[in-house]
Amino acid sequence: MLVKETLYTPYNGSLLLENPLLNKGLAFTDNERQAFNLHGLLPHKVETIQEQTERAWDQFCQFKKDISRHIYLRNIQDTNETLFYNLLRTHMKDTLPIIYTPTVGEACEHFSDIYRRGRGLFISWPNRHNIDEMLQSFSRNDIRVIVVTDGERILGLGDQGVGGMGIPIGKLSLYTACGGIHPASTLPIMLDVGTNNTRHLDDPLYMGWRHPRITDDQYIEFMDMFVEAVKNRWPNVLLQFEDFAQKNATKLLNRYRDTLCCFNDDIQGTAAVTAGTLIAAVKTAGGRLRDQRVVFLGGGSAGCGIAEKIITLMMEDGLSESQARNNIFMVDRFGLLTDEMPNLLDFQQKLVTARDAISHWDVETANISLKDVVRNAHPTVMIGVSGQPGLFSEEIVKEMHQHCPRPIIMPLSNPTSRAEAQPKDLLEWTQGQALVATGSPFAPVSCLGQEHEIAQCNNAYIFPGLGLGILAVKASRVTDGMLSVASKTLAAHSPLANTGKGGLLPPVESIEEISMAIALEVARMAQQEGVAPMMSEEELLNSIEKTYWKANYTSYKRASL
Numbered sequence: 110m111l112v113k114e115t116l117y118t119p120y121n122g123s124l125l126l127e128n129p130l131l132n133k134g135l136a137f138t139d140n141e142r143q144a145f146n147l148h149g150l151l152p153h154k155v156e157t158i159q160e161q162t163e164r165a166w167d168q169f170c171q172f173k174k175d176i177s178r179h180i181y182l183r184n185i186q187d188t189n190e191t192l193f194y195n196l197l198r199t200h201m202k203d204t205l206p207i208i209y210t211p212t213v214g215e216a217c218e219h220f221s222d223i224y225r226r227g228r229g230l231f232i233s234w235p236n237r238h239n240i241d242e243m244l245q246s247f248s249r250n251d252i253r254v255i256v257v258t259d260g261e262r263i264l265g266l267g268d269q270g271v272g273g274m275g276i277p278i279g280k281l282s283l284y285t286a287c288g289g290i291h292p293a294s295t296l297p298i299m300l301d302v303g304t305n306n307t308r309h310l311d312d313p314l315y316m317g318w319r320h321p322r323i324t325d326d327q328y329i330e331f332m333d334m335f336v337e338a339v340k341n342r343w344p345n346v347l348l349q350f351e352d353f354a355q356k357n358a359t360k361l362l363n364r365y366r367d368t369l370c371c372f373n374d375d376i377q378g379t380a381a382v383t384a385g386t387l388i389a390a391v392k393t394a395g396g397r398l399r400d401q402r403v404v405f406l407g408g409g410s411a412g413c414g415i416a417e418k419i420i421t422l423m424m425e426d427g428l429s430e431s432q433a434r435n436n437i438f439m440v441d442r443f444g445l446l447t448d449e450m451p452n453l454l455d456f457q458q459k460l461v462t463a464r465d466a467i468s469h470w471d472v473e474t475a476n477i478s479l480k481d482v483v484r485n486a487h488p489t490v491m492i493g494v495s496g497q498p499g500l501f502s503e504e505i506v507k508e509m510h511q512h513c514p515r516p517i518i519m520p521l522s523n524p525t526s527r528a529e530a531q532p533k534d535l536l537e538w539t540q541g542q543a544l545v546a547t548g549s550p551f552a553p554v555s556c557l558g559q560e561h562e563i564a565q566c567n568n569a570y571i572f573p574g575l576g577l578g579i580l581a582v583k584a585s586r587v588t589d590g591m592l593s594v595a596s597k598t599l600a601a602h603s604p605l606a607n608t609g610k611g612g613l614l615p616p617v618e619s620i621e622e623i624s625m626a627i628a629l630e631v632a633r634m635a636q637q638e639g640v641a642p643m644m645s646e647e648e649l650l651n652s653i654e655k656t657y658w659k660a661n662y663t664s665y666k667r668a669s670l
């Protein structure tokens with residue numbers, strides 16, 4: 110959205126103060142207070158956004174519980190969005206874990222308890238025949254980014270029904286705070302097709318449609334109706350799918366990816382950030398990507414998405430496809446995925462290990478465990494996307510370290526409570542040699558007199574910049590190439606890989622700068638791949654700059670209704 114120097118609005122008096130996108134609170138000037146009949150509705154003093162931010166920060170610090178801090182921040186978001194984003198940008202490191210992972214997980218679990226007011230759109234199954242009307246009557250026309258969930262796989266916390274709405278709200282807050290997307294052009298959507306979570310079904314305060322989930326053909330029909338309605342209302346929107354259950358995520362992505370500008374953040378965003386972090390870690394360890402052996406714990410759509418991305422990168426580094434696939438080992442709750450296993454999901458089939466190729470392995474049971482894989486395959490990289498805490502045990506990690514001096518270990522499950530291992534343990538078990546990246550934020554670890562920053566390998570490093578690039582260049586699709594350049598750009602900004610000091614990934618305070626860099630490369634790639642109109646380098650840079658909204662107030666003049 111083009112940020113205008115002066116904004117003309119027909120709203121007046123308390124209507125202006127009650128609109129979170131327009132409200133400036135005490136920052137309305139005397140002239141504006143006069144012009145909009147605000148005198149008397151506000152205390153006398155005129156404040157700057159810095160003064161307002163300082164007060165909000167003081168209040169934020171008064172709250173001791175993270176969930177209370179979350180409720181407080183969401184309240185500011187619902188009353189004055191500009192102040193909310195200025196507060197986030199000023200205190201990124203402290204506010205991100207509150208508005209996003211991990212606290213957003215708790216907010217989803219308790220959505221119906223902590224609810225204050227609506228945001229975005231709730232589209233429930235019983236209203237399915239009115240989806241067009243609901244979107245048409247939504248008052249903002251210039252929607253450019255939608256994040257949608259059906260709440261079935263919220264982080265590692267499973268089915269949260271309508272409470273899943275916390276995730277689209279949180280993700281879109283990051284689109285604005287880290288990618289400069291104007292809040293007026295973002296829209297969170299919850300598709301409420303019921304819940305199978307008995308705690309919610311039995312809770313009298315539960316706010317969603319109290320019904321078991323709609324599934325199979327009926328579910329797909331509903332999704333088709335939704336996507337069609339979005340295409341009619343906002344044909345050029347970027348639609349991000351978030352936290353859909355594994356059984357639906359890949360299916361939906363494949364169904365819609367060639368029909369509108371969309372992507373699945375858990376599959377593609379997670380894959381892109383993990384690939385970027387891995388490139389940086391391999392460079393730090395002094396090896397080449399093609400030589401890595403990678404074991405995954407978790408064979409779902411996220412794990413398989415990352416695995417396919419790593420295979421592509423290994424092929425770019427000179428391996429044949431089959432050589433690259435031989436370096437990947439997928440372990441899920443039934444053990445290593447092999448070509449003899451029945452009932453594999455579509456996207457798992459290309460990632461199985463051939464039983465013949467490992468007939469010489471020394472294994473304990475017919476089901477090959479993570480420990481068996483580590484003992485026999487000697488992986489150099491271990492990635493956790495299982496949602497199960499603690500499975501990267503001391504025994505497994507020490508075994509891995511015996512065969513690999515600098516093991517790359519990524520317990521990526523979110524929120525913090527689901528991480529496959531604690532970074533402190535990983536460093537202790539490997540005498541400070543492990544290169545560690547997690548999905549949720551962790552404090553730095555001190556080990557053998559050395560301080561280790563823990564990289565937060567979270568899709569937040571990717572999607573805001575990806576979105577900014579897509580909007581700035583008016584891309585019509587999200588391609589694999591665009592995601593790959595996002596990974597490489599992130600890796601190129603790794604402090605540890607570049608200087609031998611600092612974190613594997615840049616600190617969260619620099620996400621804004623990373624997003625700008627990613628946006629430029631994504632936009633160039635979109636043009637190169639023919640999914641965006643050509644513009645000169647200068648026009649592109651200008652467009653990114655103009656699209657980036659920096660949470661400052663503009664001055665207002667009266668417009669007639």
Ligand SMILES: O=C([O-])CC(=O)C(=O)O
Binds near residue numbers: 263265523548568
């Ligand atoms: O939200 C996050 O922190 C990362 C993510 O997409 C997930 O875990 O589903």
Ligand SMILES: [Mg+2]
Binds near residue numbers: 264351352374375
């Ligand atoms: Mg997610």
